[in-house]
Amino acid sequence: MNNSLTQYQKSLNRFMTKLEKSLNDSQDEELIFYFNNVKKHILEQPDVKPNILNFYAKVFDEEYEFLKIDKINDLESSINILASISSKLKSLEIN
Numbered sequence: 200m201n202n203s204l205t206q207y208q209k210s211l212n213r214f215m216t217k218l219e220k221s222l223n224d225s226q227d228e229e230l231i232f233y234f235n236n237v238k239k240h241i242l243e244q245p246d247v248k249p250n251i252l253n254f255y256a257k258v259f260d261e262e263y264e265f266l267k268i269d270k271i272n273d274l275e276s277s278i279n280i281l282a283s284i285s286s287k288l289k290s291l292e293i294n
Contacts, residue, residue: 211241218274218277227274240285242292247292251288
């Protein structure tokens with residue numbers, strides 16, 4: 200596995216874990232339902248160029264930091280970012 204993919208997966212998983220914890224803490228059933236639907240479409244091993252993986256790994260790292268420091272964060276926006284990135288990666292896949 201290449202370095203870019205490993206970093207992307209690490210950043211994605213860290214962000215998703217924090218987001219899921221924040222959602223569970225919020226007990227917002229609608230957002231939890233939305234997140235669970237988005238999770239079904241996540242690409243954990245997208246077949247895209249390394250520079251694209253590096254870019255999105257940085258996005259996930261920044262979003263993780265926002266979730267970590269902001270106790271009153273916009274969880275819906277975080278889910279939307281996750282959905283948007285997944286959709287974009289699907290459209291950029293090489294195969």
